[in-house]
Amino acid sequence: MRRPRGGEREGERGSAVAEYAMVTVLLMVLFLGVVQVAIALHVRNTVAQCAVEGARYGARADVDPGASVGRAQQLLRGFAGDAYAADVSSRLSSVDGVAVVEVTVRAPLPVIGTLGPTHALTVSGRAYREGQDPS
Structure with missing residues (x-):
């Protein structure tokens, strides 16, 4: 008969x-899960940066100002392909009386x-927008 070693009981083997x-x-x-959250944050930050660069x-x-769409799409295609560059829009708006170019990207x-x-x-x-009167 074999005896269990060092506190090991018969029912706990394995x-x-x-x-x-x-x-x-x-x-x-x-x-x-942590890796997937990191991927999602990286994609979000990069897509946001492409939108900002297109607006600039x-x-x-x-x-x-309409050329901002093409620039943002070019950057998005270089980053992730056509799926991310499919829905890009821009508009000229005003913030506190100052003309602003806004680029919006909708992506997966x-x-x-x-x-x-x-x-x-x-x-x-x-x-x-450059070339505005600062007054």
């Missing part, structure tokens, strides 16, 4: 393998990897 498997699965789910380009004095929200529902992420960027 439980370390089961515990390891359960804890590993839990940690992997947690890790992948359209706000230049020697450029038509990455839920699983970079896949997700379309038009769920909406960001906009603004830039003051």
Whole structure:
């Protein structure tokens, strides 16, 4: 008859393998969730920066404000492809009496990897139009 070693009881043999498997699965789910949140934040920040850069380009004095859409789409295609550059719009608005170019991007929200529902992420960027009278 074999005796259990060092406090090990007969009914607990092999439980370390089961515990390891359960804890590993839990940690992997947690890790992948953190990675997915990081991907979503990175995509949101980059799309917002593309919108801001498009607005800056359209706000230049020697450029038509409508050119901001093309610039933002060019940057978005370089970042993530056509799916993110499909719905970009711009408008000339006024904030406290100052002309502002505003670019709005509607893009997919990455839920699983970079896949997700379309038009769920909406960001906009603004830039003051150059060549205005500061008074």
